[in-house]
Amino acid sequence: MLSQPPLWLVLIAFVCALGPLVFFHELGHYLVGRWFKVPAEVFSIGFGREILGWTDRQGTRWKVGWLPLGGYVKFVGDMNAASVPGEESDVPEEFRDRAFQFRPAWQRFLIVLAGPMANFLLAILIFAAFFTFVGTPRTNVIGAVQAGSAAATGGIQAGDRIISVAGRDTPSFDDIFNVVAVRPGETVDIAFERGGAVREVEVKLGSDYLEDASGQKQERGLLGVYPGAGIGEPIPVYRAVPLACDYTWRLTRSIADGLVQLIRGAISPKQLGGPIKIAQVAGQGVELGLLPFVQLMALFSINLGFINLLPVPMLDGGHLLFYAVEAVRRRPISARALDWAFRGGLALILALLIFTTVNDLGSLGLWDRLQRLIG
Known part of the structure; x- marks a missing residue:
């Protein structure tokens, strides 16, 4: 059994692991948005009150929020951080031809897809470097x-x-x-x-x-x-990159496999972990050394990319589903339907967050200690 890291190390490891992954994810959205000339109002790492920030020449506010549980890019035309489209009247007239919600569906699809793909790309880069300088699986x-x-x-x-x-x-x-x-x-x-x-x-x-x-x-x-x-011998980078792509794909497939087994009931839902478990695992990774921690970041990055591709409103996958439906129907989904979908997606995510937090606290022995106190 691995030792329990001290709380300060767990917190530092959590921020050091999640921060770069979220930044890379949002950078994917931002860069493809810039490629299509969609202006961005905010690029945020973390949520809540801003603790650090600056505004660039394009008018984008780059900031860090106090709650390090994610991030977002708010493009011109978005009502909020979840990219819910706003009213046309709310978009400055000089930006209406470039606002996110008025871009063709295929451009919005690629902008949203770029976030998860950036996470997979980061994992590939980490694995390729590992195979080149350390060794193969x-x-x-x-x-x-x-x-x-x-x-x-x-x-x-x-x-x-x-x-x-x-x-x-x-x-x-x-x-x-x-x-x-x-x-x-x-x-x-x-x-x-x-x-x-x-x-x-x-x-x-x-x-x-x-x-x-x-x-x-x-x-x-x-x-x-x-x-x-x-592990095997290090290999040249031209061989490491294809191997890293294949390795990332197989790990992604294993995550999907685990999700299917969870739905089938072969795996207990009590094994699902949330932010507390992620922080705990990150702390353990830091204690094992730099290389294990970097490998762990690659696994976290794959998980982040995979989860965001799930067709759940509020996540990237939900937006991709809506854009695909729009492309087939050749007209946008109604604002009322989107509103209900996003409300349902938010409720689902909050319920999952509460459930995994309960699991995490149970894994830390909190419920057992409370039971002993009450008993």
Whole structure:
């Protein structure tokens, strides 16, 4: 079990991890907006009262808010930070031909899409640098098999190369772990290579529990295999970039896989974490060293990009859905429908925030301590 970092380190790590990711995300929106000559009123990192800021020559107010839980770019024509379109009469006449809400749907789509894509790009850059200067991911060759495990029962041996699990390609040991972890107790098909021949076997995965720094146990699937070696040798940058793209894609797919397993009930919703859990994990990453913390930032960046692509109003994915519908219908969605959609999206996000915060406080042992006090 990892040690619990001190609170001051957790707070610093949280800001150092989330701040650059939010900045990069919003910078994606901002740069593509500038490319289409859409003026921006505000570029904010954090919400709430401004604690630091300045205005550039284009009239954009760059600022830092006191609540470091996100950020936004407010383009001319936006009613608020969530990019809800305002009334035409509220847009200065000199900007009406360039205001965000009056741009073609495809331009608005690309401006919004640029935020999540910037997060994926940041992860690719981090992984490419890691593969170039440190080393490549561990291979999918098995170094050892745990006696009595699902792998041993299926006849998998040391030296075998696991090609796929549950129909998902596993070119690295990290992929094996990610696919197996979200399937505790499930029966899955495994394809592996031995002596140049590909074999297939069906096994029932085991399960065990991982403890976080607070002692909270989280169930995960268990195959019972260990990697054959550590990270591979560094590779040239022209090979590292494609590998980083592929690695980022596979991690994104594993996040989507975990979401599906959560909806199916294979993973307990109690394992969902919110800002408190993110801060705690960031603090643990800092204690492990610079490289683990930077890798953790890449994972956070992928998660941020993926979550923002979900088709939930208030998130980028909700806006993308609306613009796609507008393009098909060839007319904008009514202001009333957008208003109700954004209200529903806000309610959903707030409910999820409350739920994950309750989970986070429970993982810190707060509810157990309260129960003991009351009892």
